[in-house]
Structure formats: C-alpha cells, structure tokens
Amino acid sequence: MKKTLFLLLLAAFLLISAACGKNTVTPPGGDATGGDTTPTPTAQETPDVSPSPTQSPSQDVGTPEPAEEGPLGPVYTDTVTIEGMPETVSYALVKGSYGYTMPVDVDRFEFISAEGKDYFICALNEHVWLSVEYAEAETPEAVLARLPDWPEEAVVSENDITITENEYPAKHVHAVYGTSYDSTVMDVYIIDDGAGGSYIITHCYFLEGAEGWGARLYYMTEDFVIEKA
Numbered sequence: 001m002k003k004t005l006f007l008l009l010l011a012a013f014l015l016i017s018a019a020c021g022k023n024t025v026t027p028p029g030g031d032a033t034g035g036d037t038t039p040t041p042t043a044q045e046t047p048d049v050s051p052s053p054t055q056s057p058s059q060d061v062g063t064p065e066p067a068e069e070g071p072l073g074p075v076y077t078d079t080v081t082i083e084g085m086p087e088t089v090s091y092a093l094v095k096g097s098y099g100y101t102m103p104v105d106v107d108r109f110e111f112i113s114a115e116g117k118d119y120f121i122c123a124l125n126e127h128v129w130l131s132v133e134y135a136e137a138e139t140p141e142a143v144l145a146r147l148p149d150w151p152e153e154a155v156v157s158e159n160d161i162t163i164t165e166n167e168y169p170a171k172h173v174h175a176v177y178g179t180s181y182d183s184t185v186m187d188v189y190i191i192d193d194g195a196g197g198s199y200i201i202t203h204c205y206f207l208e209g210a211e212g213w214g215a216r217l218y219y220m221t222e223d224f225v226i227e228k229a
Contacts, residue, residue, distance in 0.1 A: 071094070071095050072092040072093070072094060072104070072106070072111065073092050073093035073094075073095070074092065074093075075090050075091070075092045075106055076090070076091055076092070077089065077090050077091070078091060078103075078219075080215070080216075080219045081215070082211070082212060082215055082216065083211045083212050083215075084211070089105055089107070089216075089219075090105070090106050090107055091103040091104065091105060091106065091220075092104055092106050094111050094118075094120075095227075096118050096132055097113050097118050098118070098132065098133070098134035098199070098228070099134075099226065099227050099228025100132065100199065100224060100225060100226050100227055100228070101224075101225045101227055102120075102132070102220060102221070102223060102224045102225070103220055103223050104120055104220060105216055105219075105220060108122055108123060108124055108216065109121060109122055109123065109130075109220075110123055116133065117131045117132065117133040118131065118132040118133070119131050119132075120132075120217075120220065122213070125213070127184075127204065127205075127206065128204065128205050128206075128209070128213045128217075129203075129204050130201065130202065130203050130204075130217050130220065130221070131200075131201070131202045132199060132200070132201050133199070133200045134193075134197065134198070134199055134200075135197055135198045135199075135200065136196075136197045137196060137197060138197060138198050139192070139196065139197075139198060140169075140170065140171045140190040140191070140192050140198050141171075142198075143171075143190045143198045143200055144158070144171050144173070144190055147173065147188065150175050151177060153177060153178055154175045154176060154177050154178075155175070155176045156173065156174070156175045156176075157173070157174045157175075158171065158172070158173050158174075159171075159172045159174075160172075161189075163189055163191060163221070163222075163224070164221075164222055164223065164224050164225070165222075165223075166225065166226075168191045168192060168224075168226070169191075169192045170189050170190055170191040170192065171188075171189070171190040172187065172188070172189055172190075173186075173187070173188040173190075174186075174187055175187075175188075176207065178207070179207070180207070181206070181207055181208035182206050182207070182208065183206060183207045184204065184205075184206060184207075185203075185204070185205050185206060185207055185210060185214065186202065186203065186204055187202070187203040187214075187217075187218075188200065188201070188202050188203075189201040189202075189203075189221065191224070191226075193226055193228075194226075199224075199226070201221055201224065203217040203218070203221070205217060
C-alpha cells in the first residue's frame with residue numbers, strides 16, 4: 001500500500017514539473033537563457049522597421065543596380081565623432097563622374113554610378129544613401145526652384161551656407177518626414193560650381209540615425225572637392 005501511494009505521488013510530481021517547464025518566460029532585455037541582448041552601436045543605427053516614406057535616391061524609384069563601380073584611391077583612416085564618441089573610420093577617395101572627389105567610408109558604403117548620378121549606398125541599410133549629380137547650366141537658385149514637392153507632413157527648412165573647407169557657397173534644404181524614430185530625413189546640398197552650374201548632393205537617413213548615419217554622410221560630404229577645370 002505504501003509503495004503504491006509513493007508511486008502515485010511521484011507520478012503527480014513529474015506531471016507538475018513538466019507543466020511548469022513549458023511556461024518559461026523570456027526575461028526583458030535578454031533571451032530565454034538570461035543572456036544580454038543589448039544592441040550594439042551599429043544595431044542602434046539601423047532600426048528594425050524600414051524607414052518611411054522615402055522610396056529611393058530619386059524619391060520615386062528603387063535603389064539602382066550598379067551600372068559601373070567607381071574608381072577608389074588608397075584606403076586611409078580618419079577620426080570622426082559619431083554619436084558623441086570618437087571613432088576611427090577607413091576611407092578611400094572617389095573620383096566622381098562629374099569632376100569632383102569625395103571620400104567613401106569603405107566599411108559601410110559602396111560607390112556606384114547609375115542613372116546619371118553617382119551613389120554612395122550603405123551596405124548595412126538600403127534606406128541610407130548619398131547621391132551626387134551635376135547640373136551643368138543651372139544655378140543653385142534654379143535647381144532649388146525645381147526640386148520635387150515635399151510631403152505635407154514634412155518639416156522643411158532652407159538656408160544659404162558654405163560647405164567644406166573650400167567654403168563653396170551652397171543652398172541647404174533639410175526635410176524631416178515625421179517624429180517617429182524611423183521617420184525619413186533628407187538633406188539636399190546645392191553647391192555653386194563657380195561656372196554657372198551646380199552640384200546636387202542628397203543625403204537620406206532616418207531620424208534616430210541622425211547622430212550616426214547622418215553624421216557619417218556629412219563627414220563624407222565635408223571633404224567634397226570640385227576638381228574640374
């Protein structure tokens with residue numbers, strides 16, 4: 001009798017243990033084993049949800065397939081400030097298609113020429129990119145006047161600035177498409193080439209990435225140099 005009672009109690013204990021084992025709860029900020037899943041700085045620059053509503057470098061088509069890979073110079077390093085911290089970044093100088101040079105962050109971007117523009121496309125997030133185009137016979141004022149209309153929800157500002165250490169005169173348009181962390185941000189720099197034409201440099205990133213991806217794009221643009229005669 002005692003043996004039978006013992007076996008019944010043992011069976012009940014095993015059933016309760018099995019049921020409890022199926023209700024494991026993943027702890028906040030970690031996996032089921034209790035491991036730390038704190039995002040890395042790179043992960044923080046790339047949201048889990050794709051940015052909206054920008055579609056592409058031209059604002060109305062997809063990211064282009066490369067027609068031609070651009071020529072790169074030797075790799076060198078420079079220290080920049082990303083999200084408030086110094087960071088050593090590897091760059092290579094690009095000889096652009098339109099008589100200019102600009103460095104590319106070789107670990108995060110690739111340079112291609114397609115659809116009449118040069119593109120610096122992020123290898124880690126397709127919604128982060130920089131483009132360069134050249135309007136040979138248009139002043140910055142004329143280019144500014146023909147820019148596409150921005151969405152109604154966008155907050156847009158325009159300023160006259162000088163850009164790069166060469167202090168090129170330029171028009172700067174800054175557009176923010178919303179207030180959520182993944183809202184698209186666009187910066188358009190329209191640079192006077194000094195000969196009746198304009199270079200149009202466009203940045204695209206997202207609001208939370210302003211101090212990360214936005215800064216990376218700006219540091220590349222900061223060393224833009226007009227080389228054409």
